[in-house]
Amino acid sequence: MMSKLSVILWLLLFATTCVGQDNLGNNSDKDSLRYKRFDIEEYKRLARKSPTAYRIRKEGKLGELIELRDEYEKNSFAGFRESHTYRDSPYEYIYLYNTVGNITAYCAYLYQMPVGKGYQFDGHGHEVKYVDYDLPYKFSIDSLKVKMLHQYGINLMDKKEVFSVRRYEEREYIKRPIYIVCAHWKDNRNDIYLIDGINGETLYIQKAVEIIRDDTPTDWKSIEKLYHDSKSSSSIPTQQ
Numbered sequence: 001m002m003s004k005l006s007v008i009l010w011l012l013l014f015a016t017t018c019v020g021q022d023n024l025g026n027n028s029d030k031d032s033l034r035y036k037r038f039d040i041e042e043y044k045r046l047a048r049k050s051p052t053a054y055r056i057r058k059e060g061k062l063g064e065l066i067e068l069r070d071e072y073e074k075n076s077f078a079g080f081r082e083s084h085t086y087r088d089s090p091y092e093y094i095y096l097y098n099t100v101g102n103i104t105a106y107c108a109y110l111y112q113m114p115v116g117k118g119y120q121f122d123g124h125g126h127e128v129k130y131v132d133y134d135l136p137y138k139f140s141i142d143s144l145k146v147k148m149l150h151q152y153g154i155n156l157m158d159k160k161e162v163f164s165v166r167r168y169e170e171r172e173y174i175k176r177p178i179y180i181v182c183a184h185w186k187d188n189r190n191d192i193y194l195i196d197g198i199n200g201e202t203l204y205i206q207k208a209v210e211i212i213r214d215d216t217p218t219d220w221k222s223i224e225k226l227y228h229d230s231k232s233s234s235s236i237p238t239q240q
Contacts, residue, residue, distance in 0.1 A: 030117075034125045038080045038101035043068055063087050071096065079104065090159050098123045111165040115141060136169055136177045139200035144179055147200055152193070154183045163190050167197060173228035174203070180223060194223045203227050 046056045046068070055069040067083040077099060084093040092112075096105040102125075107118035120128040134140065148154040155161050163182040170178045177197030182190045185208050192206040204227040221229070 030119060030127060030130075033103060033106050033119055034121055034127065036095065036103045036106075038082060038095075038097040038103075040080070040101045043080065060084070088157075088159070090157065090162065090165075110141065111162065113166050137167060137179075137197040139179075139195070139197055143200055144181075144195065147195070148181060148183075148193070151202075152183070152191075154181070156181070160184070169197075170224055173224045178203070178224070192223050194227055204230065 043056065046058060047053070050056065055067050058066050058068070060066050063086055065085045065087065067085075069081050071078045071081045079099050080097040080101065082095040082097070084095075085091070090111050092109045094105075094107050094109065095103060098104050100123075102123040103121050104123050105118070105120050107114055108116045114131075114133045116132075116134060118131045118133065120130065122128050145156045148156055156165060161184055163184055165179065165181050167177065167179045170176060174196075179193075179195040179197055181193040181195065183193070185191050189208045189210050192209050193202060194204040195201070196203055204223055206223055206226065
């Protein structure tokens, strides 16, 4: 079966087609990407050293960590997956290749959130589609990094300080693109920041929130709902 992350990658990659904002590094330039190839012979050599391993890990340049593995779709071998990360970076760069090692897709992630431009190729060096994940957010990720550091002392590039960062186009309570930054506070509690994805305004802050996993209480409210309730009741949200 195709891995859950790969399924998500494909769905995200083909969900929208639009034009774009920023390029990320790590060979994200389209002209460099289109002819990128997977080194099948090296992969076979590494796999022979660890024949029972689900994935192969190796080190690249400047502390880069590269993870390689087979991809399957409907129980059939579909090609290869290559993931690039760095020890102290929250970014991940994912490349998909067909069975002969030609690239078919690329996407970058920040805290598992797709960012920049994602590309689909036909396996022969031709672009089929691309998605600009940054397009709805006039307040860019770089601007968010500056804001969080200068206003709240939170370094989004430091994984020890940040539990998660996510963004989406909220359609129920706020009706605009938003960021939600969940920063470590202490113990198992976080501070959560709701940021307007258009103008960068801090809409709401929750302090010292206990991390909730599968046992979410029935009366739990999202920060989006809390912001909406505060506006509806004319109460003043937490000061920026």
